[in-house]
Amino acid sequence: MLESAINEAKQKVVEYSIFAEKMIEKAIKGLLEKNRELLEEVINEDENQANRREIDIENQGITIIARFSPKAKELRTILMILKMNNDLERICDHAVDIAESALYLIERPQLKPFIDIPRMSTLTMQMLSDAIDSFIEEDPSKANEVVKKDDIIDDFRDQILRELITYMSTDMNTIERALRILNIARHLERIADLSTNICEDVIYMVEGRNIKHHFTLMEDKED
């Protein structure tokens, strides 16, 4: 009974993550292809659906705790599902923010060819997808690989910032567009961070080991 309830919640969270991934994909595609319809779909339709999914999973998680009083790994799993649910809702919010910045940008002359943003978004979506795979497969080593990729995303963001500064410092008319592009990079970077959170939770779920903020490292030193 508990097992089937947890499996159902797991299934819903996996479906939610696929939905979130598609929202990011649409937002970036809308930017690159100047597709207003796609961007408006993310803002006006997908966000509502994402919020409904979040509430549904949250209710289910609370019900499982209230009805089955899970212990040990089952308790860690249901807590992980609830935290992941929260992370996914924020990921969807970031996708909406990307779509809003993209709506502004596609109506104006393109400041520069998009090279790093597509690369960054591809890697970000890959991180999210791998994070979910590590959750499905309960694979801490895969989760660890995702955590390591977070630095590459940070490098992308810094590279984009440096490049945009050169545009802004030479022509003030580029500032608003540059800030919008920077915003998109910033949202992608936050999505990658949230994917990393999911992976840290997977490690906690499977091994009961908390690696957040290098916590394990600090504990080891104290020993």
Place this chain on the structure above:
Amino acid sequence: MEDQILTIRNLNAYFGDFHAVKNVNMTVYKNTITAIMGPSGCGKTTLIRCINRLHELTEGAYTTGEIYLKNNNILSMNPIIIRRQIGMVFQKPNPFPTMSIYDNVIAGYKINGIKMDKTEMDTIVENALKKAALWDEVKDKLKQKGAFLSGGQQQRLCIARAIAMKPEIILLDEPTSALDPKSTLKIEELLEELKKDITILIVTHNIAQAARISDYTAFMYLGELIEYDKSDKMFTNPSNPKTNEYLKGCFG
């Protein structure tokens, strides 16, 4: 929305002057598990004993109100017919001690004087024991006495006996309170499976059990039905503060 199978209207049950069940109204839905929980003496057992007309067998006991099984008022029907349609399993496993496992399962038919050929009886016994998840454990010793089985097996034998009559509903009165945790889990899993065919009402003072297995939960206190709702709602956000207090363990 599930189909209604049992409707209780303004039900009152008395033991002489003592008012044990006070104006209960509730609807039970087909193919669900409904748990009735509450502290000792709250009237939960009396309530289910009214449903298959056992309450009135106690001297001085009587009921008022209506209980409908589909469209038929149970309280004005022949109790023998009712008990064929509404089976009961008690707290303490009570197989007939002198009867074999086989005869225990088929007992309802024999007591009711229903004649059948051997093949038909064999099929009923096998199906009931399979549904009660007991067949694999007893198929080679059907002629042995039921009293030799373990407590958990005896309780499953009682469930097999109840479901052999192909009832619409089975009532279970604290069916696991005399069992160890492993046997309890087995019975709970069995009930989950059985509800596909039969509607189940279970009386329990075990809040965790009610939460785990039921689709609907009724909370009774001092003879009154305090709250009755879907279990998902009852255990996360009960409407009545008394239910909240009971779930917190403040009384009972």
